[in-house]
Amino acid sequence: MNFVIPVTIMDEQVETARNECMRRIGRNMLMFQRMEQLLKSLLANSSLEGYEKELESIKAKRASDISSMTMGQLSNEYFNTIFDTSENELPPHEDPSQHYLSFKYSVQRSEERINAEKQYFSELVKERNELVHHLLPKYDPTSLQSIEELSESLEKQRERFLPALKNLTTLCETQQNIRQQIADFFQSEAGGRFLVEGIYPGETRLDKLLRDAASFSTRDDGWSSLNLAGQFIKNQPEDIIEKVCEELAFSTLPALKTLIEKSPIFELKTQPTKNGFIWLYRLKPHPDEHQ
Incomplete structure (x- = not known):
């Protein structure tokens, strides 16, 4: 004899809400991971300076340093680097027998806008850490009310920080285009004349x-x-x-x-x-x- 355990309408509502909530948790975590990935790419390629023979090792060290940073550290480095429009200074003892390259990608914005974005990123980092490290104590998977409240907050979170994701994507694409243009130039006849x-x-x-x-x-x-x-x-x-x-x-x-x-x-x-x-x-x- 087979016994069928009855499933109440409430159980079905909880299960449906819980599945949707889990989907939003995963989606938002991926959103924050994507932001972290974009920041690392943007910062790792934001500047390069040195003699030709040193460039590969300098680039590798910069990428290694950036890869180990936390989201908070990446945010601080983002504001210290991307909005620094000062010019790089050439070394005091330049070697005339070696090509010296100095590349810097920066964005010029008003102080007011930078301060507003700093506050925005501070909230982003805080909410990312809350989602990754402190979600469970605030979440009751058996309570429909708890599930729906969390699900709604996750949707609002996505709406708040989606502009940051789009902005970082645009900055990375622009940076990549500039680097490609520079690479194309140095491989061209005009680039050869400039280097030689x-x-x-x-x-x-x-x-x-x-x-x-x-x-x-x-x-x-x-x-x-x-x-x-x-x-x-x-x-x-x-x-x-x-x-x-x-x-x-x-x-x-x-x-x-x-x-x-x-x-x-x-x-x-x-x-x-x-x-x-x-x-x-x-x-x-x-x-x-x-x-």
Whole structure:
């Protein structure tokens, strides 16, 4: 003889509510784990600085340090790193025989917005820890009321922190796109010219030569002495001058003043002196810059 244990409507309601609650617990835990994963990826790739031969070990150590951080530590590092818009300083003793790379990904936001996001992340970390470590004492799986209250709070929790998940996803995607663009650049012909000869994208070898000459004698007001720049160019290795002439289809390099007068990116002026005047030149200011 088979005995059937009767199941009450209340039992069915509890079981259905409990299953839905378990689903939401798992969903929210995965949401927080995804946030943690995104933070680790964002921070591990937020900066890279060092000589070419050291980059792999520096990157590996950074990733290892980040991987062992707690959610609270990741949150602190996020605000200390991603919103730091200060420029990296080159090392005091740069090795000219080695390429030195300095990469930094940061986001500029107002102080008010950063403070609001800090509060938001503080609540996120607290609720994540409550869910992972302190859920059971507050949960009675036999009480329909307890189950429904927890289930509702889990749904509200998801709604509160879903924007953070979307924001971190966007930041990671943007960072990844930038890194890919940098990688594509260094693999391109323009990237090779930059690495080997220091020629910026869009520059000619003449532009590079004139820029280097200007930096050799730049004054506080941004102008450079044409005479000193000419001396700098005369002291350059013959192969550099030959490449400039080849690019311009010249047999010899014209006078410096003539080159600058024909250049679309430099400008000339004279300045009176006791004995007459001197010629000065500089890169043309950007239209948005104050002169």
